[in-house]
Amino acid sequence: MVRAVFVFMVLLLAGCEDGSRADSRTLDVEDEDFRQGQNFYKSGEVRKALECYLKVIDKRKGAAESNLEAGRMYLELQDPLPAIYHFNQYIRMKPTSEQSNLVRQLIKTAEKQFMQQLPGRPMEPDALGGSDLNAKLRNLQLENEKLKRELADYNRTQKGLVLPPKTTSEKPAEKPATTDDGKPQRFRQYTVAKGDTLSGISRKIYGDASPTRISAIYNANRDKMTSVNSLPKIGTVILLPE
Template identity: 50%
Template sequence: MLQLRAVFLLFSITLFSLTGCDNGNNAASRTLELEDPDFRQGILYSKQNEYRLALECFLKVIDSRKGAAESHLEAGRMLLELEDPLPAIYHFNQYIRLKPDSEQAKIVKKMINTAEKIYAKQLPGRPLDPDEVGVSDQAALIRKLQAENAKLLREVSELSRINKVGDPLLAATAKNQTEKTKTVVESSASKETKTYTIQSGDSLYSISKKFYGNGQRANDIYNANRDKLKSPTALAVGVTIVIPQ
């Protein structure tokens, strides 16, 4: 967390030095947002280390104002303090989307990198880097089922070959093995009935909100698709992912 706080300190210093750099409508919009009572209350809570209360205030501003870039940024900071990196990454990306050319965006990208490292450390096995994360437990289970299916099919094939001599017991065994194979395949498929094709602008947080009504299942979606996603933020447009139940 020392590295995280160092990034926050660097951002605060840079933000202060750039306060007068915005102009026109952007400056006016930012001023109005910073003067919002909920935003000011959120800043007060954050100084008191009441991160969850501060987060609620910033989310209120986001809900009530279109393009509340500063509130997205502060919400991301609070989520990092709460060690909830995936939704933090979502809010940081929203800030960059709204202010892609701002000087602060460079530091926000570093904060995204920090959030990714925090998330990677939270995963089972504590991998060192998000890109080195192995396949998910669900993917491993699917491969195991596929291997079992292949074994059963070989057994069925062998029993069918032997059954040509007319042994009724072997014929019944072959039938049971075939039905078992079908059950295993159907069981595996039933766990993956719901899928989604990634669109431009998607994030795991926004996909979670789309299917579950909130962003709390973002981790579950990533864990179910780690064989397709290099990191929590590496969402390639057109890739079809599994939506866990």
């Protein structure tokens, strides 16, 4: 049903454009990326068309027609939140254009599409008022930005902690580990506790967390660990070189 409404709106918009192209269209329609976007859309490549319209928006201020086309592409891709944003940008730039009322109808279509995508039982199209829906959209956008920041912080934390993957040329040691003077390596046992990390264990036992210490602990427990970040579960006994 939503797609049928969308197609209907697209046809109406196309009719309006034919009669008022010179008056209502801004210079962004002359942009090469805009024209490329139209060609992609005609050939059924909606995502590539969207990328072209977004390029125009990035390059030009007041790219009203590109915002309208980007909103239409997002709506066809079943992505109503950015569609609503770009439709509103068009309304902001051209509030009295001949197409503005049709764009407002597209916004309502996108709002209905969004409500149908909510988890659980699909909501009736008029279950939320306009202000309630806008508040819901803002909250979702804020939550999305928060998750992006948390993910970026996590990725920065993990950088430098991951060792290069083991190569296929590595082979298990066939002889017991020995010290520099040829004597067998001696170990002490340590039981993994909650919150432990290799660096934390190294500081606790040896008083420092140098890469050499951490590498020695890891090498002594390769049968229990796949990397320096994969400490065995709590209660597991590992070996610490003396």
